[in-house]
Amino acid sequence: MIRVLLSTAALCLLAHDAGAVECEPVTFQDTRYTVCEVDAATEALELFLYDEGGAPLGQFSEVDRKLAARQQKLVFAMNAGMYHDNRAPVGHYVEDGQEIMRVIDTAGPGNFGLLPNGVFCLREDRADVFETLAFLQAQPECRDATQSGPMLVIDGALHPRFLEDGTSEFIRNGVGTSSDGRRVVFAISDEPVNFHSFGLLFRDHLDLPNALYFDGKVSRLYAPALGRSDFGFNLGPIVGVVTPAE
Template identity: 65%
Template sequence: MRVRRSLSLLLGLALWAGQGAAVECRDESYQGNRYSLCEVDASRENLRLFLRDDTGAVMGHFSTIEDRLAAQNKTLAFATNAGMYHTDRSPVGLYVEDGNEEMRLVTNPGPGNFGLVPNGVFCLREGRADVIETLAFEASTPSCTSATQSGPMLVIDGELHPRFLKDSDSRYIRNGVGTSADGRRVVFAISRNTVNFHDFASLFRDHLDLPQALYFDGNISRLHAPDLNRSDAGFMMGPVVGVVEDVAEDDAGTLQN
């Protein structure tokens, strides 16, 4: 079983490394649970955070972000919600977008999943993306061009969050992100059935072989993945992370992705 999983992981990595698209999304099952996974090479692709438009209004929908990008001759290749927010859609924890900080780092334990420390920060830098535990982030003060804080951490240096219980009956749709040690491989996951934290964290550590992973949110989780013919709609979201591509113009003068 272990050998088969390793071979599957190696095949997946080979396909991921050799593929030319900005992001590769696929549906996959692991230990009886179903997931949608989207993998990004942060050294090559344009990973960005989105919250407000130029007027300061929260965009809140994938379609709104797409419309804004279309005006710039760009397209949204993939996106998902990226961190917890208040009722006005403002971020609960640290939020930096294109160098502008909207909310400071929150280091104290607190209520809810965000306060189930250790929590962490998803940090975008030139050529890489990293999940960093909050206190380690505070100590190292990395220069993130964009960053979003959420919680709890799912995987910390190869270990599952110490508060997760294997037999927990707290099951929800969940989404999150994991990163490789070199900051190049970034995997976003959303469950397609309800899962507990232990199962969701195990996906990142044991199936995807990622040493750091961060929880984004639960039932509000949504995914925009054209590869899967999926773009979830609904009420407004807060922070969103996505991959942006240029729209190319072919010889006939028609626009194509």
């Protein structure tokens, strides 16, 4: 589990609202992060992109509005992959079994094309980060999936292109998963960080064999028990934990 504890009151509030969701401030190598851990076997993780009329949701509040019609609510969320100006996903995207965008397996411009990239796949009682070529070989049946890049950690190794002294530093967010698919850990930096340091957080501090970068600059977190409901540019794909509304 995450190694730095929140105040008892805040942690209990999260436990009451979201079962196995725990969000905590973490300091690693003198950099501050917020880390949220989800048990995929007990929590309802979902991806969100469009509303009932096909318009991009864009904000956490709009996801909550959509859920209200299902008598549900959002208790945790984060942006979950890169998108075009119209907020359509850059890479593979599946929501509730429907494929919206195919897998992109070729190199390209920007961070998404910095191969290897990967796919975050949600299945019954588990979630996994796959390197894209491994994903194509395995052909898992994902209920929800989002492709992003670059990979941060690949079978325990950092992405080969990361430089320890890299000068590109931004607020960044991503996700890592355990080998059994139960432990899903989302992290967002609370100050600018480079790829190498962000990858080390997942590999060395959170002890996760695979991790995927979601985005930078636009990175945002919804964790109401921490008083976080980040607002900014409209988002593309969003990942969240859903519970019944009270």
